[in-house]
Amino acid sequence: MFDTLLPYLLAGISVGGQYAMIAVGYTLVYGILRLINFAHGDIFTAAGFFMVYLAAAMPPALAIPLVIILTVALGFTVERVAYKPLRSAPRMSIMISAIGVSYLLQNLMWYLTGGLARQYPVLPGLGDSIQIGSASTKVVTLVTPVLTVALVVALVMLIKRTKIGMAMRAVSVDFETAQLMGIKINNVISFTFIIGSAMAAIGSLLYFTNYTAVTPTIGAMPGLKAFVAAVFGGIGSIPGAMIGALIIGICENLIKAAGLTMFSDAFTFALLIIVLLVRPTGLFGEKTTEKV
Amino acid sequence: MKKKGNLRLILSLAVVALLYGAAVLVEHTSGSKSMVVTVLQKGAVYALIAVSMNLLNGFTGLFSLGQAGFMLIGAYSYAILTIPMAKRAAVYQYYDGGIVQFTIGLLPALLVAGVMAALFAALIGMPVLRLKGDYLAIATLGFAEIIRAFVQWDAIGPLTNGSNLLKTYPTLKTAMPGNTLLFTFLVVGVCIGLILLLINSTYGRAFKAIRDDEIAAEAMGINLFRHKQMAFVISSFFAGIGGALLAMYQGSLQANGFKSAMTYEILLIVVIGGMGSVSGSILASFLFIACSEWWLRFLDAETMIGNFQVPLLAPGFRMVAFSIVIMVVVLFFRKGIMGDRELWELGSRRQAKGGGRNK
Numbered sequence: 001m002f003d004t005l006l007p008y009l010l011a012g013i014s015v016g017g018q019y020a021m022i023a024v025g026y027t028l029v030y031g032i033l034r035l036i037n038f039a040h041g042d043i044f045t046a047a048g049f050f051m052v053y054l055a056a057a058m059p060p061a062l063a064i065p066l067v068i069i070l071t072v073a074l075g076f077t078v079e080r081v082a083y084k085p086l087r088s089a090p091r092m093s094i095m096i097s098a099i100g101v102s103y104l105l106q107n108l109m110w111y112l113t114g115g116l117a118r119q120y121p122v123l124p125g126l127g128d129s130i131q132i133g134s135a136s137t138k139v140v141t142l143v144t145p146v147l148t149v150a151l152v153v154a155l156v157m158l159i160k161r162t163k164i165g166m167a168m169r170a171v172s173v174d175f176e177t178a179q180l181m182g183i184k185i186n187n188v189i190s191f192t193f194i195i196g197s198a199m200a201a202i203g204s205l206l207y208f209t210n211y212t213a214v215t216p217t218i219g220a221m222p223g224l225k226a227f228v229a230a231v232f233g234g235i236g237s238i239p240g241a242m243i244g245a246l247i248i249g250i251c252e253n254l255i256k257a258a259g260l261t262m263f264s265d266a267f268t269f270a271l272l273i274i275v276l277l278v279r280p281t282g283l284f285g286e287k288t289t290e291k292v
Numbered sequence: 293m294k295k296k297g298n299l300r301l302i303l304s305l306a307v308v309a310l311l312y313g314a315a316v317l318v319e320h321t322s323g324s325k326s327m328v329v330t331v332l333q334k335g336a337v338y339a340l341i342a343v344s345m346n347l348l349n350g351f352t353g354l355f356s357l358g359q360a361g362f363m364l365i366g367a368y369s370y371a372i373l374t375i376p377m378a379k380r381a382a383v384y385q386y387y388d389g390g391i392v393q394f395t396i397g398l399l400p401a402l403l404v405a406g407v408m409a410a411l412f413a414a415l416i417g418m419p420v421l422r423l424k425g426d427y428l429a430i431a432t433l434g435f436a437e438i439i440r441a442f443v444q445w446d447a448i449g450p451l452t453n454g455s456n457l458l459k460t461y462p463t464l465k466t467a468m469p470g471n472t473l474l475f476t477f478l479v480v481g482v483c484i485g486l487i488l489l490l491i492n493s494t495y496g497r498a499f500k501a502i503r504d505d506e507i508a509a510e511a512m513g514i515n516l517f518r519h520k521q522m523a524f525v526i527s528s529f530f531a532g533i534g535g536a537l538l539a540m541y542q543g544s545l546q547a548n549g550f551k552s553a554m555t556y557e558i559l560l561i562v563v564i565g566g567m568g569s570v571s572g573s574i575l576a577s578f579l580f581i582a583c584s585e586w587w588l589r590f591l592d593a594e595t596m597i598g599n600f601q602v603p604l605l606a607p608g609f610r611m612v613a614f615s616i617v618i619m620v621v622v623l624f625f626r627k628g629i630m631g632d633r634e635l636w637e638l639g640s641r642r643q644a645k646g647g648g649r650n651k
Contacts, residue, residue, distance in 0.1 A: 036426050085623055092355055093626055095426060096563050099556050100622045104615035106553075111608030220552070224437075227430065266441035269434030276427055277419050 007135040008257040009250065014137075014210065016249020017144035021203025022226035023233070023241035024155065025075075025196025031172040031236035032192050034091060038098040039078055041223015042105035043197055047071040047204035048120065048214040049109060055121035064123075068201040075197025076190055084186065102220075109216035117215045120208040127209050140209045145246075147206070151199065152242045159238070164191055172236060221265065225252075228272040234285025243283065304636050308481065315473040331586050333464060333476050335578035337537045340480045342561045342573040343487055344530035349559070350567035350632070351491055352523040353503030355429045357555050358416070359531050361436030364550040365412050366405035366532025367539035368443060371458040372451065373401045379460040384453055391450040398462055402479065402536050409532025410525045412439070417524045421517065433552055443547045452547075459544040467540070479537060483530050488570055490526065499523050503568075564621050564628050572630030584614060 022044055029037045050070045054063040082101045086094045126140040159165035170178040171188045179185050207222065208214060226241075229248050233240025248271065252264045275282060319329050341363060348354050373396050375383055384390035396404070420431045442448070444455040452458075464472040490496050498519050501509040510516050539545050557580075565576030591610040595602045621628065 034426075036430060082619065082623065089626065091425065093622075095355070095429065096559065097619075097622050099559060100615070100619045103553075103556055103560065104612070104619055107608065107611035107615045111606070111612045115608065217553070224430075224433070224552075228434075231427075231430070262441050262445055266438040269431075269437050272434050273419065273431050276423055276431055280423070280427065 003134045005254070005257060006133055007137065008253040010132065010135060010137050010141050011210075012250035012253035013246060014141040014144045014249070015207075015253065016246035017148035017242075018203050018207040018210075019222060019226045019229050019249055020148045020152070020242040020245035021199045021206070022222060023229040023245045024152070024199045024238055026227045027230040027233070027235055027238060027241040028168075028192045028196050030230065032168065032189060033083070033094070035083065035094050035098060036227060037196075038095070038223075039082075039101040039105060040196065040200065041219035041221075041226075042102050042109070043071060043075050043078070043219075044200040044204050044207075044223060045109060045214065045216065045219030046074055046105065047197075047201040048208045048218070049113060049118065050201075051205065051208070052118045052120060052214055060121070060123055064205065067205070068198055071201035071204075072194050072197045075193045075200070079190060079193040084189075106216050106220075113216065115216065117213040120212040120214055123205065123209055126206070138210065140206055144206050147202070148242060151202070152238055155195070155199075155238050164188070168192060225265075225268050228268050231272060232275050232282055234282030237282070237284040240282060240284035300636060312474065312477055312481075315477055316471070319470065319473045327586050329473060331578070331582045332473055333541050334585065335581040336473075336476045336480045337534055337541055338558070338561060338581055339574040339577035340483050340537065341531055341534035342558055342565065342577045343484050343570050344527045344534060345558050346562045346565070346567065346570065346573045347487055347491070347499075347530075348523055348527040349562060350569070350573075351496065351503060352499040352520065353506075354421070354520060354523060355425060356432040356524070356527075357429045357552065357559070358432030358436045358528075359558055360550040360552060360554040361432075361439040362409040362413060362528040362531040363535030363538060363554070364436075364439055364443065364547060365409045366535030367545055367550070368452055368458070368547075369408040369532070370401045370405040370536035371461045371539050371545050373404060374398060374461045375458070376460065383458065383460055384450070386456065387450040387453065390453065398467055402533055405536035406529040406532040409535070410529035413525045413528030414521070417521045421520045421524060433555070436550075436552060436555065440547050440550055455547065457544050457546050458539075461545075462540070463543045464540045465543070476537065476541075479533070483533055484570065484574070487526075487530060491570070495519070495522065500568075560618050560622075564618065566628035566630035566632060568632035569628070569630035569634055571635035572628055572633075575629055575635075584610070588614060 022040065025040050025043075026037060029035055029040070047067055047070075050067045051063060054066055057063075058066075078101055082097045083094055086097055126138065126143060128139050129136055130139055130142070132142075159168055167178070167183045167188045168191070170181065170183055171185050175185065178188075211218075225248060226245060229245035230241045231244075232248065233242070233244030248268055251267060251271070255261070255264045255267050315332060318332070322328055341359065345356075345359050348356050372390075372392055375395065377393070377395060380393075381389045416432075416435050420428060420435065423431055443452045445452075446454050448454075449456075464476065468475040491499070498509070498514045501512065501514055502516060502519060506516060535550075542549075561576045561580045562573055564580065565572030565574070588610040591605055591613055592607050593605060595605050
């Protein structure tokens with residue numbers, strides 16, 4: 001029994017960790033802007049394509065940092081161009097803008113890559129096979145959870161201990177008051193997008209080592225799932241997002257083990273709806289009261 | 293005032309009749325296969341779907357992203373009920389001819405398509421409509437994805453043909469040879485007319501009140517949940533019919549065509565037309581379809597002028613240019629083409645100024 005489930009569990013933890021990397025971006029942005037950044041999944045895809053093209057031209061040791069820098073630049077640009085002008089607009093407008101950006105990025109990637117699936121380069125070390133008990137898997141399966149936990153701890157420290165972290169917390173509690181207190185909210189928001197995009201880039205390195213075909217729309221589904229994970233864990237909470245993502249990753253793979261692969265995506269959304277109805281603040285979210 | 297209103301109504305009807313006449317003429321002169329006719333067909337179908345989404349997003353202020361799911365239900369209901377008996381064995385070849393062993397007429401099937409979508413909406417609405425704002429958006433999006441997965445489930449294959457194609461049901465070309473446009477325009481026209489009547493009724497005013505201020509609306513005695521549910525069900529009803537028409541337009545049907553990208557496209561149409569404007573949605577649909585299917589085609593072809601290869605032009609560039617235009621509209625012309633006005637109100641702008649929304 002355990003032997004047959006082990007590979008699924010391993011895959012679940014691994015993919016859960018990868019969702020966690022994306023979920024951090026959602027939860028940070030939502031915590032501050034109250035915006036579901038629909039384009040985040042496409043930024044994740046773009047990171048995949050950056051790697052495909054860069055790895056062809058230079059060694060991985062150079063390509064990996066460059067991928068992270070390019071992805072961060074993309075996330076930063078998207079925020080400045082598409083979200084910043086709408087700061088005072090109704091929230092619906094920003095969300096529509098996010099959907100528009102997602103549409104644009106997908107079409108742009110289709111145009112630049114010719115719409116064909118691109119093979120993701122094998123990263124030395126990560127892509128090697130290893131044997132765990134009776135299951136054979138890739139090194140990335142083990143690296144992902146460790147790296148995820150390490151990055152999440154680092155991020156929590158950043159937010160709890162540093163000045164910029166304090167500014168982020170202040171902005172997420174009250175936009176206007178934070179501004180009056182002399183916090184440059186535009187810088188804080190940009191910083192949030194930079195962290196989110198960097199995490200998405202690292203997530204894409206791990207994710208595409210497992211699922212090696214990069215297509216322009218491949219990020220949409222992991223993106224939505226990561227968002228569900230962020231809601232499940234309590235939007236705004238980074239450890240919550242990680243735990244939510246791990247639970248989703250594991251459940252999804254157990255459903256596959258049960259032979260219901262078709263429903264592995266549907267499960268995520270069913271979970272979302274249940275969470276929203278039973279406990280809208282998620283596992284670790286803070287209670288908010290509604291103001292008239 | 294009353295007389296003026298009547299005059300306006302008659303004028304509007306005359307214009308609509310004129311447009312219909314023109315459409316019939318176009319089809320008879322240029323043939324059913326020409327690009328104009330295709331664009332008009334698809335544009336009309338999208339117009340209905342966009343208006344149905346606008347009823348929810350623009351008029352009631354419910355940000356729902358489930359439209360593709362309800363279209364899928366409508367499209368499947370229509371196709372399942374109208375595939376001719378003789379063809380069932382071939383279509384449902386993996387499921388012994390399927391379990392639905394009867395067919396119904398085309399118009400009743402369209403109606404059933406709407407009713408099925410509405411039923412599902414009523415079921416889904418009960419839990420989902422308690423959510424607010426973006427949570428509602430993501431929950432409806434989730435439901436649309438669940439529906440799409442469920443339809444392709446092997447266990448209900450005898451009903452939905454699993455993940456295989458549904459085909460050989462009556463399409464626009466086979467059911468209405470030579471009069472495809474008249475038929476599409478009539479169905480779409482009647483549906484949009486009904487939506488317009490609803491919007492101008494007391495219910496419609498209640499919807500707008502909910503959009504502008506939920507709490508104030510509730511204080512005025514509007515039953516929030518009942519009205520939201522009503523808007524949701526009615527919008528889904530018409531989305532279902534729109535889905536069925538889309539199935540008729542396409543000629544074959546597969547659940548994977550109804551991804552969330554489709555909902556996003558329709559949302560963008562609504563935004564381009566103007567949230568809260570029926571005529572805006574209609575105009576934007578035709579524009580959107582004409583641009584994406586026809587007018588911008590040249591951007592996809594590699595073009596030489598003399599010996600000079602025009603840069604950038606390559607397959608896919610059309611959609612890039614198109615999405616940039618959409619982003620410009622979203623960022624800089626947030627009201628879209630029409631804002632929340634209607635085409636037929638444009639003349640009476642000066643009178644209406646005092647009573648407009650204070651924004």
